[in-house]
Every structure is written in C-alpha cells, then in structure tokens.
Amino acid sequence: MNYQRELDQLLARLEEEEKVPRLLLHSCCAPCSSYVLEYLSAYFEITVFYYNPNIYPESEYTKRILEQQTLIGEMKTKHPVSFVAGVYEKEKFYEMAAGLEHVREGGERCMRCYELRLREAARLAEEGGYDYFTTTLSISPMKNAAKLGEIGQRLAGEYGVKYLPSDFKKKNGYKRSIELSRIYGLYRQDYCGCEFSLRDAQARRKDPEKQEN
Numbered sequence: 105m106n107y108q109r110e111l112d113q114l115l116a117r118l119e120e121e122e123k124v125p126r127l128l129l130h131s132c133c134a135p136c137s138s139y140v141l142e143y144l145s146a147y148f149e150i151t152v153f154y155y156n157p158n159i160y161p162e163s164e165y166t167k168r169i170l171e172q173q174t175l176i177g178e179m180k181t182k183h184p185v186s187f188v189a190g191v192y193e194k195e196k197f198y199e200m201a202a203g204l205e206h207v208r209e210g211g212e213r214c215m216r217c218y219e220l221r222l223r224e225a226a227r228l229a230e231e232g233g234y235d236y237f238t239t240t241l242s243i244s245p246m247k248n249a250a251k252l253g254e255i256g257q258r259l260a261g262e263y264g265v266k267y268l269p270s271d272f273k274k275k276n277g278y279k280r281s282i283e284l285s286r287i288y289g290l291y292r293q294d295y296c297g298c299e300f301s302l303r304d305a306q307a308r309r310k311d312p313e314k315q316e317n
C-alpha cells in the first residue's frame with residue numbers, strides 16, 4: 105500500500121470539502137513531530153499525544169517530554185495544536201518486552217512496542233471522539249511504515265476511529281525534521297528510546313566497526 109498517496113488523496117478531499125477534522129497524533133519525540141506538525145497542522149486540529157512507556161532512563165523521558173511541550177509552544181501553525189501526556193507506565197513496556205530483550209532493533213520487540221503505543225492512542229482517540237489517529241513513528245528510516253500501517257488499520261477496526269495512513273519519511277520528511285530541529289534548537293537523541301536500544305547504541309559507540317545500526 106502506498107501510504108503517502110493515500111494521504112495525499114485524503115488531504116485533497118479535506119481541502120475540497122473545507123473540513124478540518126480532529127487528529128490525535130501519537131508522538132515519540134519533538135524532532136520527529138516537528139515535520140509532521142508543520143505538514144499536517146494545515147489540515148487538522150491536532151492533539152499531540154505523548155505516550156512512550158518504552159523510554160529509558162526516566163531522565164531521558166523527562167527531557168523528551170519537555171522538549172515536545174516547548175516545540176508545541178513555539179511553532180506557528182494554521183490550526184491549533186494542543187498537548188496531552190499519557191501515563192509513564194514502564195511496567196507495561198517491560199511486560200511486553202519480556203524474552204525479547206536481545207532481539208535486534210526492527211524485530212518482534214519493536215512491532216509490539218509500536219502496538220503498545222498505538223493501542224493507547226486508538227483508545228484515547230475513541231474516548232475523545234477524534235476523527236483520526238496516527239503516529240509520528242513512520243518518519244524514521246529505522247521504522248517500518250508498512251507494519252505501522254497494518255497495526256494502525258487493525259486498531260482502527262477495533263476502536264472504531266480512522267487511522268490516518270502515513271509514511272512521513274516520504275517527501276523528504278526525515279530531512280525536513282533535521283532542518284526543523286536545527287531551527288528550533290531541538291535535542292536529538294541518538295538511540296530509539298528503550299533500555300535495549302540504549303545498550304546497542306553504547307556498543308556501537310565503543311565499536312562502530314563491528315556493530316551495525
């Protein structure tokens with residue numbers, strides 16, 4: 105499925121019908137959300153949902169959430185952008201990751217991690233009567249947009265809220281997020297977020313030859 109084409113078609117329809125739907129946007133961090141907010145706030149009234157129980161350690165969680173709030177406060181957008189924080193329920197992440205601690209990034213643990221966060225977004229979108237939900241995660245070249253789309257569509261069926269098809273790395277989204285990070289002076293972390301990705305990033309730093317990203 106070509107998620108970007110689907111999104112282009114949907115945005116064109118919204119413009120034609122002069123509709124501004126409500127979107128619950130799960131965000132993993134400020135840098136990834138920067139491009140998505142710049143792009144989608146022209147079409148949607150967005151609530152950024154920061155739900156990332158995977159982040160380790162807690163000081164990193166605090167740093168990322170504060171950065172997210174600062175960015176929202178500073179960005180000039182066509183339609184309003186608001187913010188809601190989820191619960192930092194670390195135990196849910198560790199329960200989900202049990203037995204998968206040594207799986208490489210991009211494997212089964214990550215698929216479950218996507219679902220953990222998207223499920224909470226879908227649940228909140230249903231509770232809040234949103235028109236759509238989606239996530240910033242697909243902007244990263246390390247993230248599997250097809251899997252995210254598959255999970256999103258399945259959860260849309262379960263919760264009765266539409267999943268906004270997306271592959272934000274298209275249209276130079278990732279490149280633009282780097283530019284915006286520079287413009288807004290954002291902190292860009294060098295590991296995905298969990299304890300296991302931090303461990304792998306530290307190993308890469310020590311021995312870049314042997315460890316691939």
Ligand code: SF4
Binds near residue numbers: 210214217
């Ligand atoms: S590497 Fe990233 S996506 Fe995978 S489990 Fe860790 S935090 Fe989640």
